[in-house]
Amino acid sequence: KKIGAGSALTLSSGYLVGQLLATYFHTPGYSPFYAPDCHAALFQTEQAPFSSYQDLALALKEHLELNTDSIPVIFFDTLESKEAYFPDFEALKKLPLDRCILVADDSHGFGILGERGMGAYARLSEFAPRALLVCFSLGKAIGIPAGAVIGSKNLVEALKRTVFFGAASPASPAGLATLTQAWELLLNKRRNLIANVEHFLSGISNKNPFWFTPGIPAFSYQDPGLTAFLKEQGMIVTHFHYPNEDAEPTSRIVITAAHEIHEIDKLTQSINAYFAL
Incomplete structure (x- = not known):
């Protein structure tokens, strides 16, 4: 109700709800299309994502001309692609969304972005797709061990009737109770987070080494030396191979609502010192 969706369901993790959606739409009557940079949680087969939204648009056009009995389902991530990310979603404007079901992974946006941290659902609804599901x-952002799907009441209720949903592990009732009862506290922590991110950005002398999306408290970079330098200063940042050991290391500084101002000051001073070397 807070988000404005017709219905919702929960399971024990975000990955599990992604697999629920992938399984449901890999059936007769639907044709999955994966946008660039789509998260692995939404894949069920070795089907490769499109390399660009232009290629995706051409494939959708061809499919709609030749397959009137199969509804195209677009899987995409609300923040990972530079072509289509919150809040503008420029590349989506060029797709025939009125004839497609849109499945959006908003794992990195919900709890932070949108009005009162409600994520991308309201914004995506403005594009008027044939049907919209956001997982x-x-x-x-919230720290509750669960995953959720929101969207069209008919589709969400259909998902609930599947064997997959019936056999899957549910979200913890205690976790969901915490979410509903602590929402105002979470909103207050979100305000703290926004202030911490602004303080971090104001303290960095050179932002060019970092790639980040406004509003998201994660700052990516490609400099193993910085990771090592920060560790020497007593600070641990995200740095590991993702999504598998053959991939390039993911290096990322994540600011949280729990960080104190003096901790952020130490971090920015260390970053400035490293790039001044």
């Missing part, structure tokens, strides 16, 4: 992990 996300509650374990990222």
